[in-house]
Amino acid sequence: MTSAADLLEIATRIAREAGELAHRRRREGVTVAATKSAAADIVTAADREVEAFIRAELARERPDDGFFGEESGAEEGTSGITWVVDPIDGTVNYAYGIPAWAVSIAAVEGTAETASWTALAGAVFNPVTGELFRASRGGGAWLGDTRLSVGEVGPAGGLVATGFGYNPETHGPALAQLSRVMPIARDVRRIGAASLDLASVAAGRVDAYYERGTQPWDHAAGSLLVEEAGGIIGGAPGGRPGNGMVIAAGPDFYRRLEPLLDYER
Numbered sequence: 001m002t003s004a005a006d007l008l009e010i011a012t013r014i015a016r017e018a019g020e021l022a023h024r025r026r027r028e029g030v031t032v033a034a035t036k037s038a039a040a041d042i043v044t045a046a047d048r049e050v051e052a053f054i055r056a057e058l059a060r061e062r063p064d065d066g067f068f069g070e071e072s073g074a075e076e077g078t079s080g081i082t083w084v085v086d087p088i089d090g091t092v093n094y095a096y097g098i099p100a101w102a103v104s105i106a107a108v109e110g111t112a113e114t115a116s117w118t119a120l121a122g123a124v125f126n127p128v129t130g131e132l133f134r135a136s137r138g139g140g141a142w143l144g145d146t147r148l149s150v151g152e153v154g155p156a157g158g159l160v161a162t163g164f165g166y167n168p169e170t171h172g173p174a175l176a177q178l179s180r181v182m183p184i185a186r187d188v189r190r191i192g193a194a195s196l197d198l199a200s201v202a203a204g205r206v207d208a209y210y211e212r213g214t215q216p217w218d219h220a221a222g223s224l225l226v227e228e229a230g231g232i233i234g235g236a237p238g239g240r241p242g243n244g245m246v247i248a249a250g251p252d253f254y255r256r257l258e259p260l261l262d263y264e265r
């Protein structure tokens with residue numbers, strides 16, 4: 001049985017190498033290879049190349065594990081461990097040259113597709129800033145030598161990060177929801193990469209993050225960062241972030257934020 005620390009070592013090495021590859025490709029120019037759910041929902045050639053690199057590295061190091069990636073889909077393994085991968089989270093930022101995108105790699109126990117999983121190790125690497133956030137279950141969340149912990153929210157309210165998916169039908173309800181959150185918010189941020197939103201909660205750079213419609217590859221690694229930094233992760237279904245809503249905050253602010261959000265409890 002491999003320890004969470006061993007899985008984390010693999011995740012961090014591959015995240016770093018994959019991030020450097022994505023960063024090199026960014027400097028050479030961005031090629032939009034396809035669109036997905038909407039014209040704004042793009043896939044670049046680098047998304048595909050970087051995911052193929054990560055998949056090949058994992059297959060070499062951990063041939064019995066499953067894989068679940070944003071660009072190339074799922075493959076069952078036999079070990080009970082699945083790697084949940086977003087090669088470039090924040091692809092729109094990547095395409096525009098906004099330095100907020102990251103490689104997100106998590107090792108989870110269970111089947112990621114059904115959201116019935118427990119993350120054991122996670123790495124989120126932003127190659128532009130050089131920051132590599134990492135966590136293993138029971139081993140804490142870290143940025144370099146600094147152990148991360150969620151922030152304390154003062155009387156000015158919490159700094160709240162959120163996101164809006166690509167489906168225009170969800171935008172009206174999302175804005176209505178945001179207007180309910182504003183009274184408890186110091187201000188609102190839209191960072192544009194769910195993994196970095198979650199890393200920011202873990203690091204106390206924002207006090208909360210919520211978004212509807214994120215996928216396991218967007219939040220698997222970041223959710224573990226938040227939990228290991230003393231925060232709460234919630235949403236549907238069953239309190240685990242699924243395809244519905246992901247909510248992340250320190251315990252006190254979570255209790256204030258969660259009742260304001262619309263999702264199937």
Ligand code: LIP
Pocket residue numbers: 070086088089090091092163164165166192193194195211214215218
């Ligand atoms: C994106 C997220 C972003 C969210 C988008 C999308 P991608 O991931 O991180 O925060 O609002 O809907 O899922 O597609 O860039 O990997």
